[in-house]
Amino acid sequence: MPASDSTAVKLLTLARDLQRRKARERQYRFVAEGLRTVEMLLASPLEVAGLLVTASLREDDRGRALLAMAEAREVPLVEVSEAELASAADTETPQGVLAVAAIPERRLAPPSGPARYLVLDALQDPGNVGTVIRTAAAMGVTATVALPGTVDVWNAKVVRGSMGALFHHPVVMMSWEDFGRFVETAGVELWAADLAGVPLPSVSSADCPERLGMVVSNEGAGLSPHVAAAVTRTVHIPMAPEVESLNVAVATGILLYALRVASSSSQSS
Amino acid sequence: MPASDSTAVKLLTLARDLQRRKARERQYRFVAEGLRTVEMLLASPLEVAGLLVTASLREDDRGRALLAMAEAREVPLVEVSEAELASAADTETPQGVLAVAAIPERRLAPPSGPARYLVLDALQDPGNVGTVIRTAAAMGVTATVALPGTVDVWNAKVVRGSMGALFHHPVVMMSWEDFGRFVETAGVELWAADLAGVPLPSVSSADCPERLGMVVSNEGAGLSPHVAAAVTRTVHIPMAPEVESLNVAVATGILLYALRVASSSSQSS
Numbered sequence A, B: 001m002p003a004s005d006s007t008a009v010k011l012l013t014l015a016r017d018l019q020r021r022k023a024r025e026r027q028y029r030f031v032a033e034g035l036r037t038v039e040m041l042l043a044s045p046l047e048v049a050g051l052l053v054t055a056s057l058r059e060d061d062r063g064r065a066l067l068a069m070a071e072a073r074e075v076p077l078v079e080v081s082e083a084e085l086a087s088a089a090d091t092e093t094p095q096g097v098l099a100v101a102a103i104p105e106r107r108l109a110p111p112s113g114p115a116r117y118l119v120l121d122a123l124q125d126p127g128n129v130g131t132v133i134r135t136a137a138a139m140g141v142t143a144t145v146a147l148p149g150t151v152d153v154w155n156a157k158v159v160r161g162s163m164g165a166l167f168h169h170p171v172v173m174m175s176w177e178d179f180g181r182f183v184e185t186a187g188v189e190l191w192a193a194d195l196a197g198v199p200l201p202s203v204s205s206a207d208c209p210e211r212l213g214m215v216v217s218n219e220g221a222g223l224s225p226h227v228a229a230a231v232t233r234t235v236h237i238p239m240a241p242e243v244e245s246l247n248v249a250v251a252t253g254i255l256l257y258a259l260r261v262a263s264s265s266s267q268s269s
Helices: A005-017 A020-029 A035-043 A055-059 A061-072 A082-088 A126-138 A156-161 A176-186 A225-230 A248-269 B006-019 B023-027 B035-043 B057-060 B061-072 B082-088 B124-140 B158-160 B174-184 B225-230 B249-267
Strands: A030-033 A046-054 A077-079 A096-101 A113-122 A143-146 A172-173 A189-199 A209-219 A233-236 B029-033 B048-053 B077-078 B095-104 B115-121 B143-146 B171-172 B188-199 B211-217 B233-236
Touching: A005 A020, A005 A046, A005 A077, A005 A096, A030 A035, A035 A046, A035 A096, A046 A061, A061 A077, A061 B174, A082 A248, A096 B225, A113 A126, A113 B124, A113 B211, A126 A143, A126 A156, A126 A248, A126 B249, A176 A225, A189 A225, A209 A248, A225 A233, A225 B061, A225 B188, A233 B023, A233 B095, A248 B124, B006 B048, B006 B077, B006 B082, B006 B095, B023 B029, B029 B061, B029 B158, B035 B061, B035 B095, B048 B061, B048 B082, B057 B171, B061 B077, B115 B124, B124 B143, B124 B158, B124 B171, B124 B249, B174 B225, B188 B225, B211 B249
Parallel strands: A046 A077, A113 A143, A113 A209, A143 A172, A189 A209, A189 A233, B048 B077, B115 B143, B115 B211, B143 B171, B188 B211, B188 B233
Antiparallel strands: A030 A096, A046 A096, B029 B095, B048 B095
């Protein structure tokens, strides 16, 4: 539905403000940019406060289909100039559309059966964090935990990089104290990747605990002290000697894939 | 060694020119940017034509160590202003250093034993291609083949994303006709990832041919027709139903890891 003039001004101002983490934390809102991301947002159960669109969006079928989805959900639509859209966008190419939506409230539920968590220990690069979240969702992880030092997962670059995974996969930002308590209460074993660890291919299904949290950290920086003290096992991905490390999203993909294969073979045996 | 004034002007002009693919193809030279990348370049056997550096590089130990490495290799050093460096750089943060180096001549050698190739079928995103090459090197792939439609692998963003892997891992850009002939002559079996393929965890060591080329393509775009016609088997990475696809670098990591594990278990049995 077309928004009134005052709503239009407010939505543009709000979207610009939400570029800052503090504003997102105060407003419980975030910005999603680009066609694919906004399509997935509109298909998700998340509450969408409004869309900023440019006239160019009506020029092709995909843009018109997106507008129809928004109309069907009764999401307020505000038409702005390319320059206004760019002023609220974090990426260079918002593709004529930007949405403001509510950050869903998410907590870690005590697991009733087997559970897999991915734990981000001070992961800073937003593109990597987005890809990591997309990977965790694809590999069927129960939830992803973002510990302090990790980029705000509602940053527009993370939202875009997650390719919609953030809209359904639970990602919880929490302090080490709170997560440490959860790990203890829920009986979660924490593992991490480390060059000195057990080679990943020799981890058998019998080694995999029912409730496992896999910690990944910044390349080079290593684990933060609290986390390192709580980790009970380290594993490593065998690599050619000329290569020092893998990209963190690639390493996460391999770790989660290998653990998924090991766990499913334990269920079938 | 400090360069003469005319060398200085020439190197800066050359570096700017090398931002274009055509210039790289004509000059057989490329640009490497940033501390880590230039460190790895200087540690590699590649011929380095010269370094552009800013005064700020001398301000810390790491910068001074890099300059010492360059002096030891008798690489011409040209001091430029921050603005001049930025004018020749592709990335936003060249960190005070940029190198011009020779593109190594690389061909596919006929394999004498087992071999693994990674085949990039029209992969366009330079960041992804850099990460994919780094991953291929880490997973011990024999060589990576970049088919037409793939971004020039000597693009500065690919060079940076490969984290030095391009300096030792052979990456060969070739036409489908040339690669198709190589595949036939060398007895390489081509596999690709596809949702309709065999689930990856059920691929056994007995299934893996001695010489295997794993094809990865642009998400969404699928294989190009020539390649599709030559592929003899497709495999897929099992994923949660809510997720459509993985990032191509993550998918490549999982595919190469799983094939490596399958092959090594066949060698040990």
